[in-house]
Amino acid sequence: MWLRTLDTLFFLLFIVILVFTTHGIAQAPTVRFVDGESKTLTDVESTLHQGIIYLPVETLKTVFDPEMTHPYHHPKKQLTLKTKGKELRLQMGETTVNIDSEKEPFILNSPPRVLQGQPMLPIEFFQKVLPRLDDVAVLYNRTLQRVRIMPKTVWAPETTDDTHEWVIIIDPGHGGKDDLGCKSQNGVIEKDVVLAVGKEIQRLGNQQGLSIRLTRDQDVKKSRIQRVQTTNRNQGQLFLSLHCNASFSPNHKGMRLYINNPNGQLRFKAAPIPVFGKKRLNILTQANFLKQSQDFASVLQKELNFLAEDPIVISEFPIIILADVYMPAVLLELGYLSNVDDATRLSNPNHIVQVAETIVRAIQIYSVSVNQSANPNGL
Numbered sequence: 001m002w003l004r005t006l007d008t009l010f011f012l013l014f015i016v017i018l019v020f021t022t023h024g025i026a027q028a029p030t031v032r033f034v035d036g037e038s039k040t041l042t043d044v045e046s047t048l049h050q051g052i053i054y055l056p057v058e059t060l061k062t063v064f065d066p067e068m069t070h071p072y073h074h075p076k077k078q079l080t081l082k083t084k085g086k087e088l089r090l091q092m093g094e095t096t097v098n099i100d101s102e103k104e105p106f107i108l109n110s111p112p113r114v115l116q117g118q119p120m121l122p123i124e125f126f127q128k129v130l131p132r133l134d135d136v137a138v139l140y141n142r143t144l145q146r147v148r149i150m151p152k153t154v155w156a157p158e159t160t161d162d163t164h165e166w167v168i169i170i171d172p173g174h175g176g177k178d179d180l181g182c183k184s185q186n187g188v189i190e191k192d193v194v195l196a197v198g199k200e201i202q203r204l205g206n207q208q209g210l211s212i213r214l215t216r217d218q219d220v221k222k223s224r225i226q227r228v229q230t231t232n233r234n235q236g237q238l239f240l241s242l243h244c245n246a247s248f249s250p251n252h253k254g255m256r257l258y259i260n261n262p263n264g265q266l267r268f269k270a271a272p273i274p275v276f277g278k279k280r281l282n283i284l285t286q287a288n289f290l291k292q293s294q295d296f297a298s299v300l301q302k303e304l305n306f307l308a309e310d311p312i313v314i315s316e317f318p319i320i321i322l323a324d325v326y327m328p329a330v331l332l333e334l335g336y337l338s339n340v341d342d343a344t345r346l347s348n349p350n351h352i353v354q355v356a357e358t359i360v361r362a363i364q365i366y367s368v369s370v371n372q373s374a375n376p377n378g379l
């Protein structure tokens, strides 16, 4: 009797261990590789080892270089990668990467390993080593398990002298004691999120030689008129207003982009506007920038899509805060605080930095495209 109970106990323990381990394997994420245009290149099943995501060496052929060869010496556990005219030598279990064109070996944090019978590379290899082999930049979105490989020109466009004179106005919405904006169930407040993103855009943008001004840089109340005055007084080249969304449905989530268009999808039956009134004049003035606002919004959309689960939608409405701004202007809703996933993301400082980095990159890409079209011969 005792023996049988013990047997059953062991059997149950075995089941528990089995379920636990298979559950661990099942958690290894699928990693999506996308190109500079955010188009999917491939989805790759990863293997998790000690919390590190590993991908088969073959992945490189699909996402980086179809011509690559990767002979593997089984007894010595040595992997040689021949790609883009360079030769790399890696030893399984060791963190050094010898690149024949470089004097010093490159050191990874996690070594390549033989997993499930084949040599595998840590995801860090894709991030850090590929830019050493070709003119590419690699971005990794850990939350969505997405890797974007794009030409370096897209990632770090040369900011011209013209762009250095640009002033970009970032408008973190709300502020002060009585204008909190919307709020999540776990206490994330819109006015704090947008200020954090705005300040990060300013810090990163200034590092890149862009002149970024904020309509508020602390937790203070600013009226719409004050924001518009600050903006127009600074004679900026771009205006970006930051907000968060809220919905009665907890399922609504994701970022949204808005452009002010008096003739947009929503047509208000408003009282007739006096022809010589200030408002009419203002709307017409912002309308002059409609095309540029659309261009800037579509660059933002393309770049921010990398951080978004679902493609971001651009809507055109009459938007009062943008209507009086005399420059290309876009409003970005960073996510729904009424949604648990969005609220969690927006309370994560890493996500804030990623969003800010992406916005700065979009500003650079847009500014370069404007300068190029103004100066098609690069003169």
Ligand SMILES: [Zn+2]
Pocket (backbone or CB within 6 Å): 173, 174, 181, 182, 190, 242, 243, 244
């Ligand atoms: Zn708001």
